[in-house]
Amino acid sequence: MDDTVIVALKDIVVDFDDxxxxxxxxxxxxxxxxxxxxxxxxxxxxxxxxxxGGFQSPKSGSVFFDGKDITALPPYKRHVNTVFQxxxxxxxxxxxxxxxxxxxxxxVPEAQIKSSVLEMLELVGLKGFERRNTTTLSGGxxxxxxxxxxxxxxxxxxxxxxPLGALDLKLRKEMQAELKRIQQSLNITFIYVTHDQxxxxxxxxxxxxxxxxxxxxxxxxxxxxNEPQNAFVADFIGESNILSGVMDKDFMVEFGGQTxxxxxxxxxxxxLVDVVVRPEDIKxxxxxxxxxxxxxxxxxxxxxxxEMIVEQAGYEWxxxxxxxxxxxxxxxxxxxxxxxxxxxxxxx
Amino acid sequence: MKSKPCAYPxxxxxxxxxxxxxLMVLYFAFTDKAGNFTLANLSGLGxxxxxxxxxxxxxxxxxxxxxxLAYPLSYMLSRLHASKQRIMLMLIMLxxxxxxxxxxxxxxxxxxxxxxxxxxxxxxxxxxxxMINTQGxxxxxxxxxxxxxxILPLYTIMVKIDxxxxxxxxxxxxxxxxTVTKVLIPLSMPGITTGITMVFVxxxxxxxxxxxxxxxxxxxxxxxxxxxxxxxSYNYNLGSAMSLVLMVIVLLCMxxxxxxxxxxxxxxL
Numbered sequence: 001m002d003d004t005v006i007v008a009l010k011d012i013v014v015d016f017d018d019x020x021x022x023x024x025x026x027x028x029x030x031x032x033x034x035x036x037x038x039x040x041x042x043x044x045x046x047x048x049x050x051x052x053g054g055f056q057s058p059k060s061g062s063v064f065f066d067g068k069d070i071t072a073l074p075p076y077k078r079h080v081n082t083v084f085q086x087x088x089x090x091x092x093x094x095x096x097x098x099x100x101x102x103x104x105x106x107x108v109p110e111a112q113i114k115s116s117v118l119e120m121l122e123l124v125g126l127k128g129f130e131r132r133n134t135t136t137l138s139g140g141x142x143x144x145x146x147x148x149x150x151x152x153x154x155x156x157x158x159x160x161x162x163p164l165g166a167l168d169l170k171l172r173k174e175m176q177a178e179l180k181r182i183q184q185s186l187n188i189t190f191i192y193v194t195h196d197q198x199x200x201x202x203x204x205x206x207x208x209x210x211x212x213x214x215x216x217x218x219x220x221x222x223x224x225x226n227e228p229q230n231a232f233v234a235d236f237i238g239e240s241n242i243l244s245g246v247m248d249k250d251f252m253v254e255f256g257g258q259t260x261x262x263x264x265x266x267x268x269x270x271x272l273v274d275v276v277v278r279p280e281d282i283k284x285x286x287x288x289x290x291x292x293x294x295x296x297x298x299x300x301x302x303x304x305x306x307e308m309i310v311e312q313a314g315y316e317w318x319x320x321x322x323x324x325x326x327x328x329x330x331x332x333x334x335x336x337x338x339x340x341x342x343x344x345x346x347x348x
Numbered sequence: 349m350k351s352k353p354c355a356y357p358x359x360x361x362x363x364x365x366x367x368x369x370x371l372m373v374l375y376f377a378f379t380d381k382a383g384n385f386t387l388a389n390l391s392g393l394g395x396x397x398x399x400x401x402x403x404x405x406x407x408x409x410x411x412x413x414x415x416x417l418a419y420p421l422s423y424m425l426s427r428l429h430a431s432k433q434r435i436m437l438m439l440i441m442l443x444x445x446x447x448x449x450x451x452x453x454x455x456x457x458x459x460x461x462x463x464x465x466x467x468x469x470x471x472x473x474x475x476x477x478x479m480i481n482t483q484g485x486x487x488x489x490x491x492x493x494x495x496x497x498x499i500l501p502l503y504t505i506m507v508k509i510d511x512x513x514x515x516x517x518x519x520x521x522x523x524x525x526x527t528v529t530k531v532l533i534p535l536s537m538p539g540i541t542t543g544i545t546m547v548f549v550x551x552x553x554x555x556x557x558x559x560x561x562x563x564x565x566x567x568x569x570x571x572x573x574x575x576x577x578x579x580x581s582y583n584y585n586l587g588s589a590m591s592l593v594l595m596v597i598v599l600l601c602m603x604x605x606x607x608x609x610x611x612x613x614x615x616x617l
Contacts, residue, residue, distance in 0.1 A: 053519060054518075055515055055518075055519075074518065074523075075515070075518040075519050076518045076519070076520075076521045076522055076523050076526075081519055081520065082515075082516070082519045084512045084515070084516060085512070086510065086512055088510065088512035088513045088515065088516040089513075089516075090513060090516070090517075090531060090535075091513075091535065092531075092534045092535055101517075101520050101522075101530070102520035102521045104530075105520065105521045105522055105526055105530070106521065149516075149520065150519070150520075153520070153521070
């Protein structure tokens, strides 16, 4: 990862039948970075990818690649390649010919094609599959062919549109690690689209959280998780308790009928804010020691931890703890200043 | 094997209406009027070679024109919104709901010396052009009547081609020509061969179109055969021989197109 901007989007606007998909999106993507566009369906993440790939021309705005304006360039003239959601392998060609497709178009000498194709198939772990018909491969194998096919021309940027969406959980985990390994060994830029927040956090250098055609937050996975900029990001990335609160003054916030010390300042006095607390950041303590106290409504075993719902002053807190409480029990809850995230109220 | 009894009615049908007539054609082709074996019918066909060549040529031209017209149209059709596809398909099928003869008669009145098209040109002091009773008119009649038979199989195969496959080709550096020759044509080959068959076979054996639009001077095999059975020359032995040769020509052409298809498949392996 370095500071060179390889792909830049400037004020991209895309409409479908008067419905606004992207409304003035600007984004810089750095060279050799693993960037994930993350958001719920309909947030414009796939459209953003298609604008970069050249499959969707924006109504206005520009796309830059390595400093050059490529907005008007058709897909086949761009130095980016795409791994499509449904693999999109050529059914009339075998594995070898699928991977060799772009090299044949460039009239690369046969010996060179052979060594490149075999190298790529080895990279994605499909050595020995050259003569196989693509329709006889499993989903995971087809995806590997699609990746090899897209990488064989040594693009500087690889676009991936929810490539693991159709795979089962175990295979998905395997492919996540695999993709990260490929990205690091080739040392190129990956732009990855997903709606799976866990996938985004595991693989990315940078996560771009999107909603309704707007970027909500850009940051490292750690930043996005620990310092969400608004309640949407907090809610979308991991689980959160989101409450309305009032800033009494700097470093003092009131919610749930109590005043808490926090680390935020710069709000006007008595400003209404969103307060976000992660479920694992709430400590269960004996009632007298707790800043808040509530009744345990339910306890679910989740493997690593228990998930409890505790009702306090009409709000149902979600709490993750390794110690189970009994439903109906009254417990105390403590929240440290660092664990309280204060956000401006969302406009909608 | 349970389905076997269900197939019997079809078997009977095949024997009576397909196998028996074929055998009769075969029999008549190799006998004279008295019923004796002879090769004279077949050897006498040489004098009609011009008609055979013309039939093959006109049918081939009409097939190529249909393919060239239908291919881009079918592709565009297959990329339309589903509801628009239905409307467009209906519009393409609409003329087929009208009687074939009626449609061809309509072209006669359009192409005539005093027809609509010549009268239109007359407004500008042009013409009249000789349009009816030409080979061009015959080809026009074939293209007009059989175009839907090319569009439908092409469209049916093309709607199955996923858009992302086309986009993948472009993504990997294929321009328009590369995408069409390397991806679209190989993937739509079954539709192309079906379309060619569905247009070429009725075109080569037609006699209505050539009679109505070609006048007397552009006889096709179909007309010749009809003359032997219903016309003045009345010689069903000769007619059978002609039918036999026509059948062989059609079979040869079909195996050629199928060759095209299987070569494409071999490329896959």
